[in-house]
Amino acid sequence: MPRLTEDPLKTPLIIAGGKPMSANKTGNWRSARPVIHEEKCTGCMICWKFCPEACVTIEGELPKIHMDWCKGCAVCVQECPVDAITLENEEAP
Amino acid sequence: MTVKTSIPQDEKLSAGHLACQGCGATLAMRYALKGLGTDTVLVIPACCWTILAGPAPLMSVGVNVVHSPFACAAATATGVSHGLRARGNEKTAVVAWAGDGGTFDIGIQALSGAADRDEDIIYVCYDNEAYMNTGIQRSGGTPAGAWTMTTPGAAGAERPKKDLDAIIEAHHPRYMATATPAYPEDMVRKFKKARDIKGFRFIHILSPCPPGWKYESDETVMLSRLAVQTGMFPIYEVEEGRFKLNVPVAKRKPVAEFLRRQGRFRTMGEPEVAAIQARVDAAWDALNKRA
Numbered sequence: 001m002p003r004l005t006e007d008p009l010k011t012p013l014i015i016a017g018g019k020p021m022s023a024n025k026t027g028n029w030r031s032a033r034p035v036i037h038e039e040k041c042t043g044c045m046i047c048w049k050f051c052p053e054a055c056v057t058i059e060g061e062l063p064k065i066h067m068d069w070c071k072g073c074a075v076c077v078q079e080c081p082v083d084a085i086t087l088e089n090e091e092a093p
Numbered sequence: 094m095t096v097k098t099s100i101p102q103d104e105k106l107s108a109g110h111l112a113c114q115g116c117g118a119t120l121a122m123r124y125a126l127k128g129l130g131t132d133t134v135l136v137i138p139a140c141c142w143t144i145l146a147g148p149a150p151l152m153s154v155g156v157n158v159v160h161s162p163f164a165c166a167a168a169t170a171t172g173v174s175h176g177l178r179a180r181g182n183e184k185t186a187v188v189a190w191a192g193d194g195g196t197f198d199i200g201i202q203a204l205s206g207a208a209d210r211d212e213d214i215i216y217v218c219y220d221n222e223a224y225m226n227t228g229i230q231r232s233g234g235t236p237a238g239a240w241t242m243t244t245p246g247a248a249g250a251e252r253p254k255k256d257l258d259a260i261i262e263a264h265h266p267r268y269m270a271t272a273t274p275a276y277p278e279d280m281v282r283k284f285k286k287a288r289d290i291k292g293f294r295f296i297h298i299l300s301p302c303p304p305g306w307k308y309e310s311d312e313t314v315m316l317s318r319l320a321v322q323t324g325m326f327p328i329y330e331v332e333e334g335r336f337k338l339n340v341p342v343a344k345r346k347p348v349a350e351f352l353r354r355q356g357r358f359r360t361m362g363e364p365e366v367a368a369i370q371a372r373v374d375a376a377w378d379a380l381n382k383r384a
Contacts, residue, residue, distance in 0.1 A: 074311035
């Protein structure tokens with residue numbers, strides 16, 4: 001059977017485009033916020049590794065939780081091996 | 094300046110997706126994409142990820158996605174794979190990404206066919222043990238004793254979980270593996286490895302679900318880990334028929350530690366827990382004989 005490569009399509013391959021979902025700020029789902037206490041943090045990045053939102057980034061030696069998207073699931077609070085993250089209630093604006 | 098991490102730092106999952114707090118399936122996708130890279134096409138049948146992938150033109154994954162009907166993730170992936178290969182593209186990974194309903198029940202015919210034909214696809218089942226996207230109805234992946242909307246009452250689901258891994262293994266796939274989000278290094282490695290194999294590959298991911306399993310969202314990774322440490326979900330791989338246990342559990346924890354943390358097993362009595370313990374013990378004896 002002839003391969004399609006011998007008669008290449010004129011249309012370009014579609015590349016994943018559109019806008020990332022980060023346009024959708026999910027931070028307002030949160031009822032409690034994780035707070036990193038930098039003096040305790042060892043920079044092991046376990047909070048980054050286990051964030052289901054992918055909203056923890058590595059800033060130099062320390063992790064940073066981006067509150068625009070954090071839904072407050074508290075997986076990072078639970079998994080932090082040195083208890084450097086605490087969960088604090090959100091105040092209603 | 095740069096911190097060393099045990100998994101790649103490149104991020105393909107975008108924040109702002111619509112998953113519930115503490116979703117295990119988003120962690121699974123995050124690690125899968127770290128292993129697969131951007132040269133990947135996802136084929137997603139009806140499941141939670143239909144929603145999580147984002148309403149067009151918004152996307153929560155940085156790769157192409159084909160949405161397929163419920164029953165035919167494997168068939169659609171087969172078509173995508175053949176189309177790409179016919180155009181001379183041998184390297185793009187085609188990944189069917191289905192939930193347990195779309196794998197254990199509705200999609201099993203297409204899956205069995207694709208596995209039998211040794212299609213060049215990776216079939217991933219992220220298994221949250223019920224139809225979670227439609228509001229927690231029992232699937233073939235639901236374990237015995239679990240509460241769901243369709244197995245109400247104290248007794249919960251009557252039938253034990255379908256042994257899907259045995260069904261898949263009976264198809265002699267090129268590669269098959271189990272994984273769970275508590276072991277990200279293992280999961281990333283398996284997706285990297287699966288990517289470089291040609292032919293049919295299958296990865297079964299146990300994906301904890303806070304609203305469906307009825308636990309607090311912060312315990313997702315903990316429960317995922319407990320499922321392995323209690324022996325309920327062994328982590329292994331089978332490559333061309335060769336079995337390898339990837340996470341040997343020297344001293345298994347009692348299954349009650351896993352079950353009692355979840356509201357879906359709240360009404361389960363001691364005899365039922367003992368029965369599950371006995372089933373897990375027997376399964377491990379069989380595994381240890383293979384390893």
